[in-house]
Amino acid sequence: xxxxxxASPPRLNSxxxxxxxxxxxxxxxxxxxxxxxxxxxxxxxEIGKRFIVTAFGFFVAGGLLAAAMRLQLAxxxxxxxxxxxxxxxxxxxxxxxxxLFAVPVMQAxxxxxxxxxxxxxxxxxxxxxxxxxxxxxFGGLMLFVAFALNIGPDAGWFSYxxxxxxxxxxGKRVDFWAQMITFTELSALIEAVILITGVLKxxxxxxxxxxxxxxxxxMLVTAFMVMFAMPAVMLASTALITDRLVATHFYNxxxxxxxxxxxxxxxxxGHPEVYLxxxxxxxxxxAIIPTFARRPIFxxxxxxxxxxxxxxxxxxxxxxxxxxxxxxxxxxxxxxAVSMMIAIPSAVQIFCWLATLWTGKLVFKTPxxxxxxxxxxxxxxxxTGIILASVPLDLQVHxxxxxxxxxxxVLIGGAVFPLFGAFYYWFPxxxxxMLSERLGRWNFWLFLIGFNVTFFPMHMLGLQGMPRRxxxxxxxxxxxxxxxxASLGALTIAISMLLFVINVWRSLRHxxxxxxxxxxxxxxxxxxxxxxxxxxxxAIPVVGGRDPLWEPGGVRGHVAGLAVDSRxxxxxxxxxxxxxxxxxxxxxxxxxxxxAVATTVFFIGSIFTxxxxxxxxxxxxxxxxxxxxPKRRENTAHLALERAP
Amino acid sequence: MSAxxxxxxxxxxxGAVAGAPxxxxxxxxxxxxxxxxxxxxxxxxxxxxxxMAIESTVFALAIVVYFYLRTHSELxxxxxxxxxxxWGTLNTVVMIVSLWPNQLAKRAAMKLDKSGVQLWLSxxxxxxxxxxxxxxLELTALxxxxxxxxxxxxxxxxxxxxxxxxxxxTWDTTVLDVLFFTGPLEGKRYVDVxxxxxxxxxxxxxxxxxxxxxxxxxxx
Numbered sequence: 031x032x033x034x035x036x037a038s039p040p041r042l043n044s045x046x047x048x049x050x051x052x053x054x055x056x057x058x059x060x061x062x063x064x065x066x067x068x069x070x071x072x073x074x075x076e077i078g079k080r081f082i083v084t085a086f087g088f089f090v091a092g093g094l095l096a097a098a099m100r101l102q103l104a105x106x107x108x109x110x111x112x113x114x115x116x117x118x119x120x121x122x123x124x125x126x127x128x129x130l131f132a133v134p135v136m137q138a139x140x141x142x143x144x145x146x147x148x149x150x151x152x153x154x155x156x157x158x159x160x161x162x163x164x165x166x167x168f169g170g171l172m173l174f175v176a177f178a179l180n181i182g183p184d185a186g187w188f189s190y191x192x193x194x195x196x197x198x199x200x201g202k203r204v205d206f207w208a209q210m211i212t213f214t215e216l217s218a219l220i221e222a223v224i225l226i227t228g229v230l231k232x233x234x235x236x237x238x239x240x241x242x243x244x245x246x247x248x249m250l251v252t253a254f255m256v257m258f259a260m261p262a263v264m265l266a267s268t269a270l271i272t273d274r275l276v277a278t279h280f281y282n283x284x285x286x287x288x289x290x291x292x293x294x295x296x297x298x299x300g301h302p303e304v305y306l307x308x309x310x311x312x313x314x315x316x317a318i319i320p321t322f323a324r325r326p327i328f329x330x331x332x333x334x335x336x337x338x339x340x341x342x343x344x345x346x347x348x349x350x351x352x353x354x355x356x357x358x359x360x361x362x363x364x365x366x367a368v369s370m371m372i373a374i375p376s377a378v379q380i381f382c383w384l385a386t387l388w389t390g391k392l393v394f395k396t397p398x399x400x401x402x403x404x405x406x407x408x409x410x411x412x413x414t415g416i417i418l419a420s421v422p423l424d425l426q427v428h429x430x431x432x433x434x435x436x437x438x439x440v441l442i443g444g445a446v447f448p449l450f451g452a453f454y455y456w457f458p459x460x461x462x463x464m465l466s467e468r469l470g471r472w473n474f475w476l477f478l479i480g481f482n483v484t485f486f487p488m489h490m491l492g493l494q495g496m497p498r499r500x501x502x503x504x505x506x507x508x509x510x511x512x513x514x515x516a517s518l519g520a521l522t523i524a525i526s527m528l529l530f531v532i533n534v535w536r537s538l539r540h541x542x543x544x545x546x547x548x549x550x551x552x553x554x555x556x557x558x559x560x561x562x563x564x565x566x567x568x569a570i571p572v573v574g575g576r577d578p579l580w581e582p583g584g585v586r587g588h589v590a591g592l593a594v595d596s597r598x599x600x601x602x603x604x605x606x607x608x609x610x611x612x613x614x615x616x617x618x619x620x621x622x623x624x625x626a627v628a629t630t631v632f633f634i635g636s637i638f639t640x641x642x643x644x645x646x647x648x649x650x651x652x653x654x655x656x657x658x659x660p661k662r663r664e665n666t667a668h669l670a671l672e673r674a675p
Numbered sequence: 676m677s678a679x680x681x682x683x684x685x686x687x688x689x690g691a692v693a694g695a696p697x698x699x700x701x702x703x704x705x706x707x708x709x710x711x712x713x714x715x716x717x718x719x720x721x722x723x724x725x726x727m728a729i730e731s732t733v734f735a736l737a738i739v740v741y742f743y744l745r746t747h748s749e750l751x752x753x754x755x756x757x758x759x760x761x762w763g764t765l766n767t768v769v770m771i772v773s774l775w776p777n778q779l780a781k782r783a784a785m786k787l788d789k790s791g792v793q794l795w796l797s798x799x800x801x802x803x804x805x806x807x808x809x810x811x812l813e814l815t816a817l818x819x820x821x822x823x824x825x826x827x828x829x830x831x832x833x834x835x836x837x838x839x840x841x842x843x844x845t846w847d848t849t850v851l852d853v854l855f856f857t858g859p860l861e862g863k864r865y866v867d868v869x870x871x872x873x874x875x876x877x878x879x880x881x882x883x884x885x886x887x888x889x890x891x892x893x894x895x
Contacts, residue, residue, distance in 0.1 A: 045702045154718045223725035227718050235703055257725060261732040265740070269832065278821050278828035280740070286748045286825030291740065298736075572703050587698040591706030600705055604715065609705050611712045614863070655850055665859035668710075672862050674787060675709035675716075 040670045045590040047568040054594040059151060059564035061618050070618040072156040073564060077163050078142025079460065084167055085135035090527070091174065092126035095119050097524055100484070104517035106505035116501035117184035118203075122177050124187025125207065129214045130170045132445060133256075133303065136310035137221040139452060140249040142460065144225060146555035147243050149234025149573065151566045151599055152615055154227035157622045157657065162220040164626030169213020172634060176206040183207035186499065188300060189270065191281040191292045196274045205274060205637045211267040212633055215260045222256035225249055232599065233607045234554065236573035236586060243553045243576070244333055248313025251337045252306050255344065259302035266295035276640055290355055297348035304440065305344040309337060311445035312379060314452040315401050319383050321455070321551040322398040323390025326577055329382035336375035336382075343372040353424045362421050369419035373412065380405070395549070396470035400451030403478050407443025411436060414489065429499075432492025438485045450477070450530070457534070458548050462560045463541030469533040473526050480522025487512040487519075552577025557585065570600055573607075596667045611675070614668040621657035628653045711862045713785055719870045727877045730840070734881050737836055738888050741829045745892065753824045757893035759816040766809040767886050770879045773802040781872035784865040789855065792868055796852040799875065803845030810838055830889060837885050840878045847871055 043051045061071035071077065098119055102111040111119065145153055153159050176182055183203050185194040194204045229242070229250045242250070269280040270292070279285035281292050320327045327333065349357065349365040383401075392398065414436040417423045427433060450473075457465050496509050503509050547556035557579055558567055569588035575581040589609075592598045597615040602608055628649035635642030714720055745751045776798040783791025814834060821831035851871055854864065 042706055155722060158722075219729055223722055223729070226725055227721040230721060231718050257729050258732050261729055262736055265733055265736050269740075269828075272821070272828070272832070276821060278831070279825040280744075280828050280832075282825070285823075286744060286753050287828070288744065288747050288825075291743060294743075295736070295740070572698055572701075587701035587703055589703045589705055591704045598710075600708075601712070601716065601718070609703065609708055610716055612705055612708050612710050613718065614710065651846060655846075658850065659854070660859050660861070660864075662859050665861055668861045668863070671710050673708070673710045674862055675712050 040593045040667070041595050042591050043569060043589075043594045045569050045588040047594075051594045052563070052568050055565040055568060056563055058593075058595055058597055059566075061564075066620060067618070069623045070620045072160045072616070072618045072622070074141055074145050074153045074156060074159060075460075075562065075564075075566075077156075077159050078138060081138030081141055081163050081166070082135065084163075084170070085131050085138050088126050088130040088170055089135070092123050092131055093524070093527060095123040095126065097520055099123065100517040100520035102501065103503075103513050105514065106503055106507070106510050108502050111501060113501045114184070117499075118177060118180075118182040120499055121183045121186055121207070122173070125173065125183060125210065126170075127441075128187055128303065128307075129210065130166075130173070132307040132441065133218055134166055134214070135449065136249070136252065136307065136445075137218060137225070139310070139449075139456075140225055140246075141221065143456065143555060144228060144246055144249060145232065146459075146558065146562060146566055147246050147553050148229060148232060148237060149554045149567060149571050150228065150232040151570070152228075152232070152597075153224050154232060155224050157616055157619060158220055159224055161622035161626050162217045162224070164623055165213055165220075165629060166217035168626060168630040169210050169217070169633075172213070172630070173206060173210045176203070181206060183210075188296055189267075189292075190296075191270065191273075191289045194270060194292075195281055196277075199274075202637060205271055208267040208271040208274075209633050209637055211263055213630075215264045216629075218256050219260050222253035222260075225253040226257075229253075230604045231601050233602050234571050234573050235589065235600070235602055235607055235609050237602075237607045239605055239607075240331070240334075241573060241576045244316035244327060244330070244337075245310075245313035247334050247337055248309050248316070251341045252309045252313075255302050255306055255309070255341050258345070259299045259306065261299075262295050263299035266292060266299070269295075271637075275637075290352075290357075293352050293355065294348070297351045298345075301348040301351060302341075302344045305340060307441060308444040309340065311404070311448040312337065314448035314455075315383060315404060316379075317553070318397045318401050318448070318451050318455050319386050320390075320577070321549050322393045322395060322401075323386050324393065324550075325386065325390045326552070326580070327382065328385040328389065329378075330576065332378055333382050336378040339375040340372060343368055343375070347372065347419075350419055350424070353421050354428045359421075366419050366421060370416065373416070376412070380409075393549075395454075396465070396467055396474060397451040397455040397549075399471070399474045400447045400454065403447040403474070404443055404451075407439055407447060407478075407481065409443075411439030411441075411443050415440060427492050429497055430492035431488040431496045431498060434498055435485045435488035435492060438481075438488075442481060442485075447477075450474075453530075455549070456555075457537070458541075458544030459555055459560050459562070461538060461541070462544055463537050464544050464548060465533050465537045465541060469529055469536075473529045473533060476522055476526035476529065480519045480524075480526055483519030483522060484516045485519070487516045491516075547579070552580035554578055554585075593671055596671060598671060612671070614664075614671060617661075617664055619657065621653055625650065625653035625657055711866055713866055713869050717863075717866045717870070719866055720873070723870045723874055727874070730877075731881065733836065734833075734885065737829070737833050738884065741833065741888055741892060744825045744829055748826070752819060752826045752893045755819040755823060755827070758813075758818055758830070758890055760890055762809055762812040762816050763886060763890050766806060766813055767882065769802065769806055769809060770882055773799065773806065774876065774879055776802065777872050777875045781869055784868035784872070787862070787865050789860070792865065793852070793855050796848060796855060796868065799872075800845070800849050800852045803841070803848055807838075807841055807845055810841060814838075826893075833885060833889060837878075837882055840881070844871070844875055844878050848875070 061067055061073050061076055102108050181202050183206055185199055185204055189207055192198055229246055272278040273280055279287040281287045281289050316327055346368040347365050350369045353362055418436055454465055454470055491509055491512050544560045546559050571585040572587040574586035578585045589600055598612050599615050600609055601611045601613055603610050632646030632650055635646045776795045780792060780795035780799055783795055817830060819827035821827050848871060851868060
């Protein structure tokens, strides 16, 4: 920024913004250059891109682990991977996909997209956002470094005690798992608070609550769920690590602890987590379908209410993961009922999308194809969900490949297919270039076919009694052909993913130039150039409808009077998005990065000595204080704009 | 209904801004708006509210775990006497007393009264350190170690959970207090004092049920 300690009045933007306004805004909002500048970056688009790329990197790593498992299981009595390594691989696969990919990638997409969709220039706490990213990155890297050193966790992605306790899992493997939880959940909680605050306070004027894009609603509901679900797993994993490191007895029945307590706490988080992954997927669907059906969404209010209902119900069905434990039968019936009930809001949304598609004029581009896969795959997963929600049926297939098939149908169908649709949909916005449609169609069909060839046979394998998590099986079991088929499917998925990477790689250089709105979509992110300038919008739009760009005459107007040479943002009221204050936002700084490094030392140190909690907190406190402490130059700029309420 | 009221209703219905600068010729001029606001007008308030929601969930779950373990045990405490009441009760009284200067600091902040903030924030800082000292004494009078049994484990977990809040907010208050003497200051810093006071209220109010559980859970 250019304002220094002089008395010159701050420069405010005009409408339409002049070329000088635009240039000043670009200087003000861009991240600093150089390596230090890179570490100090806080622009939500930069952090969002890093978050997306990192999450996709973990997705590829988790996928390679899956490929290793399918290679091992491709034939009976295979000796390629031993039982110990296999235990680590399936634990790492589940942990990576759930904690390092599925939840973070959704938050990553929202970090990039939500400010653009609500007509803002930033997330609510940009420095905290950068800190959240670094914490996530360091936590994920820690887990993979541990795995590379043969201390990868090996007690399954949900680390049941007593297997994960000190008696049956000596060494440090499970400790790394427990601390990975601390890292990722801290990051997720931070991002949830940032998102909620941003959506409630930073919307463009006129974007009342009932005009928020449905993807943003989905992320808002998800963020609220994160706030109430994630604390359970953090508490549980802290108790697990203290049981292992300082001999507490939370899960030790010999001293009054209880092993089922772990399952309650884990699934009180774990079931809502499925919806933390699924609801953003629904948000992608609701963004893509109207654009390619060329009409506004059918049943907006019903969609929003369904999202909220799903979030509430998601907290009432964790025990359906525990039907094989010794809990009262009446209690189990309650959880069966809630598990069935959650189908209702899901069905409402599916029917609203079908109505939108039915009455629209469809444009068959790749993003729409991926949403079609959602209908097919998720509904199949939902069907097996009804089977698993029923206690007697669940007991028959508990811990078999039937469950593996079910969860992949739900999660990949419900979240990953829409996510790939979202990649194709917003790639032009993020990069300025279109992905190839031809490669996209190959990517889609190979993924869809490969997915079904991999996971459909697993239903049969489960019904035939093949348990989960076995590193091999005998030829006499009769599971060989179906397993070989599943491995062939996994290879097909791998090829489809390779095509996606090639598509991204080529399109970054040679893709057709996108322009601001290549799909003729209706939401605000498409009103700004692709890729967007550092400030997102040279003038903040004023919104007059749910699909502002589809309103007659487009957006209603623009905001004038915000500083262009200082990071100033418009805050609006929570319900009606009426202008309320202009607030100065913080500038880039290295301290979130330093704070994240200090936090990492603190967390990893505490795996080895409880005293790290004492000495490790000192650098954290120093970094966070330096981060907060105002700089005179910034302060002068803020004072120049100050006007007391 | 007057023509003016009609106009307002129409603007409200259309979602355009009402009671604020109007969109004239496609331009919404916001230069006259204040540059900060207290309570729900500030992002910090929402951030703090989010933090409190998360931490309330943690406290609630920890207390659920306490009673879950209690129902699984025939004796509670399992083999040790309950915590001594003296330090815990004294600390609870001091915490309740600390709400008063905290409220005065909050009020001074909302009036943008620098010397008032300096005074009451300093009192809060001193009280914060006093409460931390008393907490240290409390920890010596729990009559159980974390590795004695499950009762000891959950008592220590809940106590350390709350102590973490005391430490972080006392540090927060100290840093803000120092800043109010050294500068640089701007309007937003008064909002920070306001949010800090709200958070301290939370730290004290979350202690009250915690106190009841820790000290009377083993006596009931």
